Amino acid sequence: MNWLTLKPNNEMDWKRKQSDILAFICRYGGKRMYRNVYQELLKLSYRDLSKSGTSLQLVTVQAEDGPRIAAFSGATGYGQDICIVVVHPLYRRIGLGTALLKQQLAALGSLTCRIALDDLGALQMGFRAGLCARGMIKIHGGKRGLLLQDPLQDPLLGPSESTGKQESAANLAQRR
Numbered sequence: 001m002n003w004l005t006l007k008p009n010n011e012m013d014w015k016r017k018q019s020d021i022l023a024f025i026c027r028y029g030g031k032r033m034y035r036n037v038y039q040e041l042l043k044l045s046y047r048d049l050s051k052s053g054t055s056l057q058l059v060t061v062q063a064e065d066g067p068r069i070a071a072f073s074g075a076t077g078y079g080q081d082i083c084i085v086v087v088h089p090l091y092r093r094i095g096l097g098t099a100l101l102k103q104q105l106a107a108l109g110s111l112t113c114r115i116a117l118d119d120l121g122a123l124q125m126g127f128r129a130g131l132c133a134r135g136m137i138k139i140h141g142g143k144r145g146l147l148l149q150d151p152l153q154d155p156l157l158g159p160s161e162s163t164g165k166q167e168s169a170a171n172l173a174q175r176r
Contacts, residue, residue, distance in 0.1 A: 001059055001060070001061055001070060002059070002060045002061070002062075002067065003057070003058075003059055003103070004057070004058045004059075004060065005055065005056070005057055005107065006049075006056035006057065006058055007049070008046060008049065010046070011046045014045075014046040014049065015046075018041070018042075018044065020069065021041070021056075021058075021069070021072055021074075022038070022041060022042060024069045024072055024086065024088075025038065025041070025072065025084070025086050026038070028086055028087070028088050028089065029084075029086045036140065037082055037084055040076070040081060040082050041074065041082065041084070044076065044082075048076065051076070053075070053076060053077050053078040053079075053080075053108060053110075054075065054076045054077075055073075055074070055075050055104055055107045055108055056072075056073070056074045056075075057072070057073040057074070057100050057103050057104060057107075058071070058072055058073075059071040059072075059091075059096055059100065061091075069088070070087070070088050070090075070091045070096065071085070071086065071087040071088065071091060071096045071097065071100055072084075072085070072086050072100075073085045073086075073097075073100035073101065073103070073104055075104050075108060075111060078108055078110050078111060078112060079104075079108075079111045079112035079113050080112050083104075083111065083112065083113040083114070085097045085100055085101060085122070085125065095128075097122075097125045098125050098128040098129050101113075101125060101126065101129035101131070102129045102130065105129060105130065105131075105150055110149075110150055110152075111131065111149065111150055112147065112148070112149045113126055113131060113147075113148045113149075114137060114139050114145050114146075114147055114148075115145055115146055115148060116139055116143050116144070116145045117143070117144045117145055117146060118143070123146065123148075126148040127148075130150065130151065131148035131149060131150055131151075132148065132149060132150070132151045133146045133147070133148055134146075134147045134148065134149045135147045
């Protein structure tokens, strides 16, 4: 397995990779794939990839005809806009999804996910990755869900404000 942080070289390279990712999501995302997440990924431009709070991670395997996607994880806006993990059925239940979420959290420093209460696999993955439930929310179609965030993030502040607050507290403690 090959773990990659997706950083396309140019617009054409991104369009090709985006097409492969969207096809993978359509095929293996299951019934829980919400239309708005797919639409947001479809609208994601090459320039958007360099914005703060955006990270795309891939796990590929070598097949006879070349590399194939085994798992994908994407986050934009520190997960506030998009937070998605899709794993190929052959590679589920071995911790790939949890590892990808941990990698997202490490790369971004802060992560937020909205997960439906009836999606036990996704909830388990989020908790195993170290995220904590911050509250009940309504998600698409009025379904109930949990707002999961990293334990250090202030639930009332956004990721950038929370990170700044933590850094200020660390600096204050250092000065004492």
